[in-house]
Amino acid sequence: MARDPDMQQTPPRPDATQAEPCLLRTANLTKQYGPVTVLSNVGIDIHAGEIHAIIGENGAGKSTLMRLISGYVQPSAGTIAVSGKRVAFATPHQAEEAGIVLVHQEILLAEGLTVAENLFLGRELTRNGLVDDRAMHRIAREKLDELGCHVSPRTLVRDVGLADRQLIQIGRALLDDHKLVIFDEPTAVLTGNEVERLLEIVLRLKDRNMGVLYISHRLDEVQRLADKVTVLRDGKMIGTYAGHTLSQMDMAELMVGRELSALYPPKSDAPRGEAILRVNNATVPGYANDVSFTLHRGEILGFAGMIGAGRTELFEGIVGLRPVDAHVELHGQPIAIRSPREAIDAGIGYLTEDRKGKGLLLQERLAPNLTLSALRRLNPGLWLRKRQEAVALDQAVDQYDIRVRSLRLHAGQLSGGNQQKLLLAKILLTNPSVVIIDEPTRGIDIANKAQIYTFIRKLVSEGKACVVISSEMQELIGLCDRILVMRQGRINGEIAGERMTESNIAWLATAEAGVAHATEGGRV
Amino acid sequence: MSVATTEPGRLERDRDFNFNWAAAGPFLALLVLLAIGFVINPDFLSATNLSNVITRSAFIAIIAVGATFVISSGGLDLSVGSMAAFITGITIMCMNMMVPNVGLWSIPAGMAIAVLAGIACGLVNGVIVTVGKIEPFIATLGTMGIFRALITYMSDGGTIPIDRTLREAYRPVYFGTVAGIPLPILISLAVAALGAFILYKTKYGRQCAAAGANEDVARYSGISIIRTRTIAYVIQGACVAIAAICYVPRLGAATPTTGVLWELQVITAVVIGGTALRGGKGRIWGTVAGAVILELIANLMVLSDFVSEYLVAAVQGVIIIIAMLIQRFSK
Secondary structure: OOOOHHHHHOOOOOOOOOOOOOOEEEEEEEEEEOOEEEEEEEOOEEOOOOEEEEEOOOOOOHHHHHHHHOOOOOOOEEEEEEOOEEEOOOOHHHHHHOOEEEEOOOOOOOOOOEHHHHHOOOOOOEEOOEEOHHHHHHHHHHHHHHOOOOOOOOOEHHHOOHHHHHHHHHHHHHOOOOOEEEEEOOOOOOOHHHHHHHHHHHHHHHHOOOEEEEEOOOHHHHHHHOOEEEEEEOOEEEEEEEHHHOOHHHHHHHHHOOOHHHHOOOOOOOOOOOEEEEEEEEEEOOOEEEEEEEEEOOOEEEEEEOOOOOHHHHHHHHOOOOOOEEEEEEOOEEEOOOOHHHHHHHOEEEEOOOHHHHHOOOOOEHHHHHHHHHHHHHOOOOEOOHHHHHHHHHHHHHHOOOOOOOOOOEHHHOOHHHHHHHHHHHHHOOOOOEEEEEOOOOOOOHHHHHHHHHHHHHHHHOOOEEEEEOOOHHHHHHHOOEEEEEEOOEEEEEEEHHHOOHHHHHHHHHOOHHHHHHHHHHHO | OOOOOOOOOOOOOOOOOOOOHHHHHHHHHHHHHHHHHHHHOHHHHOHHHHHHHHHHOHHHHHHHHHHHHHHHOOOOOOOHHHHHHHHHHHHHHHHHHHHHHHHHHHHHHHHHHHHHHHHHHHHHHHHHHHOOOOOHHHHHHHHHHHHHHHHHHHOOOOOEEOOHHHHHHHOHHHHOEEOOEEHHHHHHHHHHHHHHHHHHHEHHHHHHHHHHHOHHHHHHOOOOHHHHHHHHHHHHHHHHHHHHHHHHHHHOEEOOOOOOOHHHHHHHHHHHOOOOOOOOOOOHHHHHHHHHHHHHHHHHHHHOOOOOHHHHHHHHHHHHHHHHHHHHHOO
C-alpha cells in the first residue's frame, strides 16, 4: 500500500484554468470539543464540476468536516475559503447564502405539511405580501420532475414514501442555485433502483458545473462517482487521491489504516457445534416477518441489511423487549421469553446498538453500570454486596482492557471504545450462552474495534454462540462465519465463506427475494 | 484517546473521601439558615424552638422520604396530601368503630389499618401509572381529587373527631418524648434511616435509581419498570400512612382541609434535598434536610419582623426555583 498521499497537489483538471480559484478550500481545519480533537488539520480543495468524496469509518470526522463547511459548527482553528475569499459562517444560513448547502442524512421534513410547503419552508414565495401558492406549486412540480420524483406537490409528506422524501429533501437543497452541494450518506435508506436514480442526480449536478461533496459508506458508489477521494481516519486527514486510482479494497484499507486481514481475528476452522438457539417463524409486527434461523455453538452469525430491514427489532423481540410471535428453542428445549429478565435468566444476552441511550447509565459510576443486568446473580439476598461488585469491576477492567483513570468515573466520562467494552462486560457478567451484539463497534476507534473483534471471537471459542448485527459490511465479512441478509423484515439470503462479499450483501439487502433467488446462481 | 493506561488494583476506590458539593448543599443551607436565625433572634436556636420546628416538619419529612423513592424511580405523586387526609379519616373511623369492642387495642389495630390503607392507595397510584401507562402527573392528579373528595364525603364536609376515650392514650405519639426528643422526630429519623438503607444498600434501591436515571437502560438490563415503579408508589403510600398515624393526635380529627398543599411541600423538600426531579439518584437525608429547611424558613419569618408570614409560601416557592436553577447550572 505505497500510495502517495501527496496527490492532493495533483494539477487541476485540464479544463480548469490555473488562475480560477477553487470553489472551496479548507486549510488546517481543526475542531476540538474540550480536550478531544475530532478533526485536525484538514485541507481539501473542491472545484466546480467535480465530485469529491469523503470516506472514513464512523467517528473518523466526516460529519464534523461537513458541518464545519456548512456552518453548523465553527472551527477551532484553520480557515475556509469560498472562491478564494476567506469566510467564517456563523450559521447554516450564511453558508447557504454563500452557495453551500448540506443535504442531511436524516429526513428533516414537516410531515403534516404538503410537499410544496416543505420545499419552500422558510422561504415562501409571496405576491403582494401574500403566499403565492400557485407559483410555488408550479416550481415545485418542475423541480420534482427534474429529480424524477413523481409525487404531487399537494400531497402531505406523511403520505410519501421514504425514497421520495429523500428526493424532496434534495429538491429543497437545490431550490436555490447553489455552487456546492454536500451529500451526507444520501443512499443510507434507499434501495437498488432508488440508489441509481440518486447517483444520476449527483452526476447531473456535476454536469451543471456545480461542486459536490459526497459522503458515503458505500465504496462502490464512491468509486463510480468520485473524481477525488479524501480519506479521514480518527480525525486526521490521510490524503486525497484521484478517484480512478483507488480500488474499493484500497479505500477500505486506507480508512482502516492497516491490512484489513489484520483487523479481524482468524476464523475458526473447527466444524460447527450443535444448535444452541433455534428461532422458528418469528414475527415482530411491523418489523420482522416469519424469520427462522439456527445459531450453532462456536459460531458468529452475522445479520446484514439496510437500516429499517428489521434486524434490531427482530432481536429485541426475541429477547422480550417487544411483542413477538415466535417458536424459540434454546439447547433443544422450547422456551417462551416474555421479558428481558427471562431472556437474561435463560442465558441470552442482548447488547444494544444504542450504547448511550439504552446501554449505560451515563451519570452513574462504572460498578453499578457493570452489574445492573446481573444484580440477581451477584447479590443472592436482598441487599447489595459492594465488595463483590468491586471485584467484578476489577476483573472486567482487566479482562476487557477498559482504560480508565479512576474507577470512580461516570460511564459517560469514558471514551466510546471503553464504554463499549464496559457494555460488553456488563452483558457477559450475566453469563449468557448466546450473545447478541447489535452494532458492536459503532463510533469507536480502530484499536478498540480490533480488541472487540478479538473478544467476540474468544467468546465463541469458549463455547458460546454469537449473533452480530452490523451495518458495516466489512465488519460482518471480516468477523462472521456466516451471514444472513435481511430485507424488509424477511431473511433474503444466506452467505458464507468465499461468498461473503460486499456486493453479495448489498445485492441481497436490496433486491427482491424472488429476483435474488432466481439470479443467485448467476451472481453469487 | 488521551486516556492514561492504568494498572488494575491501583485505581481509586469508592471509599476514597471526596467532597460532594451537590450532596452537601442542603446541609450547608441548613447551617446557614440556623446562623441567620441566631443573628435575627437568639431564641431561635433554643432547644424548645428547634425541637418544635423539627417536630412540625416531621409529617413532610416522612412523606418526602417516600416521595424520594417515587421521584428517583422517575415518577411523581401529587396525591400525597389528599391521601394523608383520606388515611387519617379512615384510621379515625376504624378506631372509633373498634373502641366499644377492644378498647385501647383499637389504637394499634387502627395503625395497622392505616398502613394497609396507605399501601393500597400507593398500589392504586402505582398500577395506574405503570400498567395503565398514564403520565404520573395526570394519574396522581386524578387520585388527588378522588382522595380529597372521599375525605370530604366521609366527614360530610365537617370533621371526624377521634373517640374521647382514645385521645389521652394516643396523645404521646405526637406529643411524647423519648430521652427528651419528641417522638415524631424519632419516627421520621427511623423512616429516613430505613429509606436510606433500602435505597442505598439493597438491590431494589439500585433498580429504582436505574429506572429513574434511564428507563430504557433499566429495561434493557432486565429490570421490570412496572414492578420497580409500583413498589416505589407503595413505599410512598406506607410513608403517607406513617405520617397520618403521627398526625392524628395532633388535632385529634380529620377534616377536608387536612394535608392541603402538602404535596407541594413534599416535592419542594425532595428537590431542595438534591434529588433530581427527572429521576435517578435519590438523596434521602437531603430530603429530610429539605423538609426541615422549609419549616425553619416559616419559623424564621414568624420570629422576625422583616417579612410578613403571609409570604411564607412565596419564599418557599422562590426556594424551589433556586434549587432547580442550581441543579440545572451545576451540570
